[in-house]
Amino acid sequence: MRKIISLLSCMVIVFQIFIPAQNTTLASRTAFVDGFGLGAEAGDGFIKLTWERVPGASGGYYVYRKDGENGTYGAPLTDFGVFGNVFYDGPIPNDNKYCYYVAPLDENSTEFGRSVEACSSPISQAPSFIEQCKTVLVFVVDSVNYLHNGVKKTMSSPFLLVGRRTYLAFRYVTEPLGGKIEWDQVQRKVTVTHKNTVVEMWVGKSQAKINGKPVQIDPSDPKVVPFVKDGRTFVPLRFPVESFGEGDVKWFAQTKQAQLVFPADCNEKFKGKVISYNSKTGMSEMLGFEGESYVVVFGQSGSGGYIPVVGDCIEISGERKRKGTHEYFFVNSASLIECQEGPFAGFGTVEKTDVLSASANIRFEGGEKIDVRIDKIHIRMLAGLKPGDCVFAAGMTIKNPSGEKYINTMIFDVVPCKKGQVDIVCDGKWYSGTVRDFDCTNGTLTVALDDGQSKTVSIGDSNFDCANLSVGYCARFCAKEADGKLVSSVFYAFPCDSSSCEGSLIRGKLVKIDCASLSMSIAQGDKYVEVAIFPRDCEDMSASMPECVEACVVKSGNRFVALKVRPYIECENECPGEIVQVRIDRVDCAAKIIYCTKMATMEQMKIKFVLPEFCPLEAGKCYEICIEEIRKPGQQPENIATRFKPIECGYRCSGQLVTGTIKSVDCAKQVVVVGQNDNLGDMIIRVTEQDCIRLKEDSCVKACVTKDPTGLYMANWITEVGPEGCTQK
Known part of the structure; x- marks a missing residue:
């Protein structure tokens, strides 16, 4: 039976659920859990503590406090375990600093861990986190965390302060209010709909529309406009909120917090799973489908006859109230749901x-x-x-x-009804290791394999150019044994710590990895890409099971082959196609073609585009370009560039590195004359047509060159550098 190790990234984002490395019980003693998360939010006369839930904390949690960072912790603030993962410490004097830690308790009320320490100072000018019959959102400058009715949640990008105005990805305001937000890539337009109000804003434009009527976003400052940063669209916070006609925005300068308050139904609703229930008190702890934790109180008769069962998923309605040190959700009705x-x-x-x-x-x-x-x-x-x-x-x-x-x-x-080894044109066995020595004249090299053996490998008939090799490179290759050595038919080598990619990049959610067939599936939106993977990489990914991955792939027949795979930061808003890392040679805006050079291999490329945003791309600069397969009715699919991101130009050179000033450019002969630094003399270098067009006399350049049989230097790559490049030794 085929063995499958599968991971489907969570469709519901779970906030900070702690899973210890080992959940081992020895003689009824729970393993010690150290360093789980604790947050402290300052209020007026109180501090709100929120911590990561710890499995096994059936006795609740003790909360400890000390005065300032140099104080001493005493007894817990309560003589009983705190139920849930929220605690309000107050009333306490404003402007004094307090530090806290939390300890989980097992069924015998024995402590078996300690959180990180968190400190804060209550202040009079602080936003409230909960207001009756209101939706309250609190954002903090430069933080990805925010509060929705007192529950901490996480955004994909931080809340920003630019000049004297705040900006954010506005869906984190729209969605809690039940509205919707839409993005028009062609017009670069954000449309926000809330009840009967439609707000339209354009990237880079100071004029917007409210229900079709043109208005100025900020009449006092035309520079206040939506913008794109790191692939996210940010809009000014105050303008769309005030356009709704019912929201209130407050700014707290001391803590750099913005509080948004909207009217809401007093009878709140939420969905989640019952994780504990005490029949004597009628209290239960529930974990919402977005990871938020609630202490829920079921009334004697107001729960529709429902009696909570651990593991049930329910929808409840009721009122959230703060009573002393705790927040409670008092249930009026409850019903079972999927x-x-x-x-x-x-x-x-x-x-x-x-x-x-x-x-x-x-x-x-x-x-x-x-x-x-x-x-x-x-x-x-x-x-x-x-x-x-x-x-x-x-x-x-x-x-x-x-x-x-x-x-x-x-x-x-x-999919084909076929099991077993993924066919990636390998006529032998797959190997991976590290290059220890090589002889390009004879086409042989020595590789230290991952299993500890050292093997001589012949690459004479493989796809690999030995001139691009260095000792210490990671090697991935297919070979079969003959006459005491490995004869390779497919061979790749690259710097082990390099982030550059010899092929193209595929990023997305890891949904399946199968080391029996050496394959993995990466989800990109509504499609998935099947990728062949090397054994060592498969073992590493199977062990860590990251939610998101980045695979450097090459095309082999109809399959992608991953030369290297690594965990990636996030999957949201990633390219739904292939990504290439290139240096721009020139952009033909009339023909809508980008002429560029792939950074890792120096292979020249032509990429089509449609959006005018590609026209200003600078020659000599490096970018990640997303290429998607666009299908139109009745036409063949086309690969089109749809987005880009600037990156550092991290070239590697397998030849001679030259720096200096261009003295002359002759595009008829496709040569440039470079006056080398340190008075090393002039060098005549043959360049590509695209390089010749963009290079200018008196510019400072860095080039990687090799000498051909005629003695002429050929540029593997050549790029402009700043004036300091002409003076460096």
């Missing part, structure tokens, strides 16, 4: 399909039959499916109130 059991990804065989209900019954590897609900994007596939077809499905496992399970798909595709 429960998200967890992520799922796997291969299976179709048993039957039902086009009307957009579902299929799949027998997955291991024999389990599960109903799969097909999303709208993939529903057309159902009509062509028949029993016995093989599919790959990835999504979230759902349990309905009656206990039945099904899968809501995010990814669904028909």
